[in-house]
Amino acid sequence: MASSKPSPARTRTRTLFRLRPAVPYAALAGILAAATVLAVAELAGAFFTARARPLIALGSTFIDFTPLWLKNFAVETFGTNDKAALFAGMAVTIAVLAALAGVLARRRWALGVAAVVVMGTVIVACVLTRAGASPVDAIPTVLGTAVGIAVLRGLIRRIPAAGAETTAGTTADAGADTPSVPPGGTRTTRRGFFAAAGLTAVIAAAAATGGRAIAAARSTTAGFRAALRLPASADPAPALPAGLQSPVSGVTPWLTPNADFYRIDTALSVPEVDAETWELRIHGMVEEEVRISFAELLDSDLIERHLTLTCVSNPLGGDLAGTAKWLGLPVRELLARARPTADADMVLSTSVDGFSASTPLEVLQDDRDALLAVGMNGEPLPPVHGYPVRMVVPGLYGFVSATKWIIDMEVTRFDTQTAYWTDRGWAEQAPVKTMARVEVPASFARVPAGPVDIGGTAWSQQRGITGVEVQIDDGEWQPAVLAAEASVDTWRQFSFRTPELSSGNHTVRARATDPQDGVQTEARADTVPDGASGWQSVQFMVE
Ligand SMILES: Nc1nc2c(c(=O)[nH]1)N[C@H]1C(S)=C(S)[C@@H](COP(=O)(O)O)O[C@H]1N2
Numbered sequence: 001m002a003s004s005k006p007s008p009a010r011t012r013t014r015t016l017f018r019l020r021p022a023v024p025y026a027a028l029a030g031i032l033a034a035a036t037v038l039a040v041a042e043l044a045g046a047f048f049t050a051r052a053r054p055l056i057a058l059g060s061t062f063i064d065f066t067p068l069w070l071k072n073f074a075v076e077t078f079g080t081n082d083k084a085a086l087f088a089g090m091a092v093t094i095a096v097l098a099a100l101a102g103v104l105a106r107r108r109w110a111l112g113v114a115a116v117v118v119m120g121t122v123i124v125a126c127v128l129t130r131a132g133a134s135p136v137d138a139i140p141t142v143l144g145t146a147v148g149i150a151v152l153r154g155l156i157r158r159i160p161a162a163g164a165e166t167t168a169g170t171t172a173d174a175g176a177d178t179p180s181v182p183p184g185g186t187r188t189t190r191r192g193f194f195a196a197a198g199l200t201a202v203i204a205a206a207a208a209t210g211g212r213a214i215a216a217a218r219s220t221t222a223g224f225r226a227a228l229r230l231p232a233s234a235d236p237a238p239a240l241p242a243g244l245q246s247p248v249s250g251v252t253p254w255l256t257p258n259a260d261f262y263r264i265d266t267a268l269s270v271p272e273v274d275a276e277t278w279e280l281r282i283h284g285m286v287e288e289e290v291r292i293s294f295a296e297l298l299d300s301d302l303i304e305r306h307l308t309l310t311c312v313s314n315p316l317g318g319d320l321a322g323t324a325k326w327l328g329l330p331v332r333e334l335l336a337r338a339r340p341t342a343d344a345d346m347v348l349s350t351s352v353d354g355f356s357a358s359t360p361l362e363v364l365q366d367d368r369d370a371l372l373a374v375g376m377n378g379e380p381l382p383p384v385h386g387y388p389v390r391m392v393v394p395g396l397y398g399f400v401s402a403t404k405w406i407i408d409m410e411v412t413r414f415d416t417q418t419a420y421w422t423d424r425g426w427a428e429q430a431p432v433k434t435m436a437r438v439e440v441p442a443s444f445a446r447v448p449a450g451p452v453d454i455g456g457t458a459w460s461q462q463r464g465i466t467g468v469e470v471q472i473d474d475g476e477w478q479p480a481v482l483a484a485e486a487s488v489d490t491w492r493q494f495s496f497r498t499p500e501l502s503s504g505n506h507t508v509r510a511r512a513t514d515p516q517d518g519v520q521t522e523a524r525a526d527t528v529p530d531g532a533s534g535w536q537s538v539q540f541m542v543e
């Protein structure tokens, strides 16, 4: 009879109605299961090394496979917040995939298990391919995956039966939407589900937070660093002349405090290096392999120099540059002990986390004071800046020279070995380009009527800055007043007072001169592959 048979349209509506409410529950179950995998692995990982921790391993692997344009975009858009942006992106991606896995699991349990296992396997693969990983580093993730599957099962079973909330007594009428995991003895109500979900969330959050706290507490390197007293240098940095700071207020401090020094690296968790067991090996194309411990390094004739370090990813006007007083052993002294063979032309320096840089051998042997640094502005290197030992090389961008957490130097050739960023499209040879940066007024600043004070910083490591010119709108280029110079390896500040400017919008450009190549090139270049160039221009408004 027609009256006893629901119309197709009604069936469809009922099915949808029953299907829909379960989907968000299943998605939430999936997300909580993924959170559990990560949290449990994070907690267990606290008893292993940082690379055993899933988020770190996932993120590091992601960074290593980041295409050039994306890494560029990230550094240029988020600057030194690029890591926070990476974690946010990862969190969203994982949540979406986990929600899908939850929905899958509810429809067909085996598929859900498979999805969680795939996630666990991907993480294990990331963990095991990190530099220095060993098979035991997989244990936290395997544990996390097991607990994650149990949580997924528990939550899916608690999803209120389809339609139960609206049409009482229809649970017997299962049809196509039967959950793949039978409800078991559990009474499935909304409250029951949310109680279980809430409990899972709280426990996962506690596990993750606890894991981080335990990892921090287990760290012994922090205590050693805090107690460390660096030796005084027999060859201290030349006294700084007066007048290094541009008189224009708002220009960056000439000496960058450690806490404000830009940080750029591929390390998601700061590598923990034990200075007491640290050893640097110099090998490869050498007459004699050399090894040096931290104690021996501190016992050597350390020298102290002010140097400006610059990142190749610094865009025009960017702030990925800083000046510090570095204490360290000239790399040439170690190389002299190792005696490179005549056909070697490069040193591949490698950090404990697998990053590497290729530096021309001659640059490390000449008198420019390339350092194996242990001190920065009178303190042991801060952990983020490479504690216990890093390289700093005057005149070269950081990615080809400034290896932090260094443990290995291989004397080799450019035509046989490549480094981390050169494998990813960046240049092999990367001397710092001459650059002037306008800092005051800031972009789009409103300044009071009257003459306007322009101030900034210019650098041309190894060549020095002999002039900076400024141009207001399309006027003549005029020389700025240079602040004092400490050395050719440090940046130099400038100032310029404009004549009275009409109210409205104006543009200021700046360009620096170095004694070797003259005026810095006007040709704009992107940061890839060997550093940005061009004249920076800044717009501001006179009231
Ligand atoms: N181990 C390691 N060292 C590294 C890097 C890195 O990613 N890992 N980045 C290099 C780059 S690109 C720069 S610009 C400098 C930055 O040093 P800082 O973070 O102390 O300013 O470190 C260099 N040394």
Ligand SMILES: [Mo]
Pocket (backbone or CB within 6 Å): 264, 310, 311, 312, 313, 397, 398, 399
């Ligand atoms: Mo860099």
